[in-house]
Amino acid sequence: MKKLTTPGLLWLALFCYFPLSMNAQNQKIDAGNYARISMTMLVLDYGDSPYMEYFRKPGQLDIPDKFDDNNLTYTLLPANFERAQMIDRTKVGTGITFGMKNQMNTSFIEPLFGLVKNYKIPNAIIAKEFNRQEDGSFNMDIIAQRGLYNANTTDYQKANATMRKEDALRDAGELLLNNSYILIFDFVEIKTMTEVYNAMDANSQKPVARTQNGYKANGNAYLYKIDFNDSVYNNFLLSMWVDAGFEPTLKQERAELFNNNIFPVKRIANLPFAVEALQYNADQGVLAPKVQKTPDQLFDILVSNTNVEMVTNIEKLFSQFRVKSQITSVRPIGVKIGTKEGLKLDQRYYVYETQLDAAGKEFSKRMGVIRSKNIVENRFNISDKQGIFEPSLFYQTAGKKLSNMGMYVEQKNDWGFGLCLGYAMGNMGGANVSLEFNIMSVLNSAMNLKSGITALKIYIGAGLDLRSYESNYLLSQNIPNQNILFYKFEGGLAKDFYFARNFHIGPVIGVGLETAGLTEDYTDPNNNTSKYTLETLYGKAGLRFGFNIRHNVQLQITSGFILPMGTVTEDIRFENKSISGWPKDLTENWDEIFTDRQGVEFGGGLRLQF
Structure with missing residues (x-):
């Protein structure tokens, strides 16, 4: 690659100034300005936890594929202050706090901010990004690679139409x-389940059941951003950049300026976390895994779970961490993102269109909601594939x-839960509530x-139904x-098939347990008052049809067939204690005791998705 001279760097600084300035002024969602995030992960070490030795091994904090890996040669960040200085103000696990102007100077963040400055972490990251060599010189190799990797097919086609071709894409890496x-992670507490059970025993009158092994942890994560704005960048290029061809004296002078410089850092947020990595003990029967994981394997899972929880929360909170791109086709819906952007199957994206308000100001209007159904492997090298790859495919669920022609998408992760509230008519109907979870995650x-x-x-669901019967068996x-x-x-x-943008239909199958209880206490021939119940298993198959009220609220119409199966169990309890000889199995069927209590049901209700 051609070496950069000082005049060339001036042009480069001007080239980068305009995009950075425009981004700062643009408040609307802009898919065209999406760029990959670079992430560095560190762990605070107060010297009081044996678990910190784990992080001395390289590669213990994996950077997700959707981010560029800026991890340093070390992971532990030795703290030169007491944890109480952070915890007293942070209040572990109570909520998320966000950075604001001048908050770096408050006592709340001063200990950690001072540590970041003392260890020159921003300098180390910038040195990595500019591939700093032993002689102090920089080059653009890593920046160029990341510019190529961040590019999509459209970027490549635009660059290919210019004289500079791939150099234009390498320049994009500077953005x-x-x-x-x-x-920065602060693991305030890491406990084995033995320690957890011991603490529970100390506060209990009888020993607790010890059914699991593994780890639980809680703490805080602190998110910062290197404020590498246009003025900082220009100063770096003009005062601290060292080219391999520079004279030794100039190299040394600029290297010292770089080493002594304190690059600005913004505090973005403090995020509490509480994670665990557990397995049932070998003596817990079907709940236990066939092969017990080792403590080291469980600790790996604990750290991985911490990483996943933090990245998920950050994506929900901050738009710049969410993937954005333009729609390239509509039948089927195609978007040129894929594995390198961390796209997951059935992941939710909002679709936006830029419009003008009455004052002529641009704003982003949501036009629909889509989910991924076919993900493309797009971790490519331009020299191998010429930047051409097929789009990932999506299906529309709302809008x-x-x-x-100008619509674009933004990643909007959901929790994957749905809450359904309804009522069904039929011989086994009644009010019902259920909680569903999209298992694709x-x-x-x-x-x-x-x-x-x-x-x-x-x-999983529950239902209630109050009815009067004239049952010969009960008589x-x-x-x-x-x-x-x-x-x-x-x-x-349950499975949903979406059609016509705002409608869905799909089958439901399930099994359940229905219990019949008296609304009044049962009095036996000896005048003893007891609780009387009958119960049986049942199977269910049905269909549900729904349409959107909002993108995450649907009105649903349901139909199904319920069939009691298996033995009916009768039970009598006195003061909630079992009585000798009970429960017992009956020879009668459920629909014989309760006439026609089976068959078709029709109902409706609301589904709220989260």
Whole structure:
């Protein structure tokens, strides 16, 4: 690569100034300005935890694929202050606080900020990004590689139409410099489950059941950003840049300026975390894994879970960490992002369009919601693939008709939960509530899927139904008042198929347990008052149809067939204690005791998605 001279650096500084300035003034969402984040992860070490030795080994804090890896040769950051100086003000686990102007000078953050300055962490990161050599010289090799990697097909085609071609893409890498972040973890507590159980025993009158092993941890993570704005960048280029061809005296002079310089850092947020890595003990039967993980393996999982939780929270809180790109096709919906942006199967994205308000000011209007269904491997090298790759495909779950004429998407992760509230009519109907979870997020973590079944939900639910029966069996048990309260607990799978942008339909299958109890206490022939119940298992198969009220609120119409199965169990309890001879299995079927209590049901309700 051609060496940069001082005049060349001046032009480079001017080239970078305008995009950076325009970005600072632009308050609307702009997919065209999305650039990869560079991340450095460190761990605070107060010298009081044996677990810190774990972090002395390289590679213990993995940077997610969607970020450029700016990890340094060391991970531990020795603290020269007491943890109480941070904890008393931070209040571990109580919430998230955000950085504001001049907050660096407050006593709240001064200890850690001073540590960042003393260890010259920003200098080390900038030295890595500019590939600093032993003689103090810099080069653009890493910046160029990241510029090429950050480019998409559109960038490549634009650059290919110019005389500079790939050099234009390498220059784009310089725009990534102002996206360098530092995430510092403070593990306030790390405890084994033995220690957790010991603490529980100390506060309990009887020993607690020790069913699991592993680790629990809590603490805080501190997010910073290197403020590598245009003025800082220009000063670096003009005063501290060292080219391999510089005279030794100039090299030494500029190297000393760089080493002594304190690059500005912004505090972005403090984020509490509480994580665990557990497994059931070998004596816990079907709950226990076939092969117990070692303590080291569980600690690896603990650190990984901390990393995942922090990145997920940061993506939710800060737009600059969320992937943005333009829609390139609509039938099917295609967006040229993929594995290098960390795209996951069934991940949610909002679709926006830039519009003008009455005053002529641009704003971003949400036009729809889409989810990924086929992910492209786009971790490419331009010299190998010429930057050409197919788009990842999405399906639409809400919104208006989409267009590839200027609409763009932004990553908007959800929790994957849905809360359903409804009422069903039929012989086994009643009020019901269920909680569903999109299991693709779990399967993604385990299998790293790039395509597969989308919108597949696992659910658990409960229902209530109050009815009066004239049951001969209950009469034979001296129960004349047959006001029966039925309550159900069930679980199963559901699948949504989306069509016409705002509608979905799909099957539901499940199994459950229905219990029938009297609304009044049962009095036996000996005049003893007891609780009387009957229960049975049932199977359920059905269909649900829904349409959007909002993108995350749907009105659903349900239908299904419920069939009791298995043995009916009868139980009598006195003061909630078992009575000898009970419970017992009956020869009667459920629909014989409660006439026609099976069959078709129809209902409706609301689903709220989170």
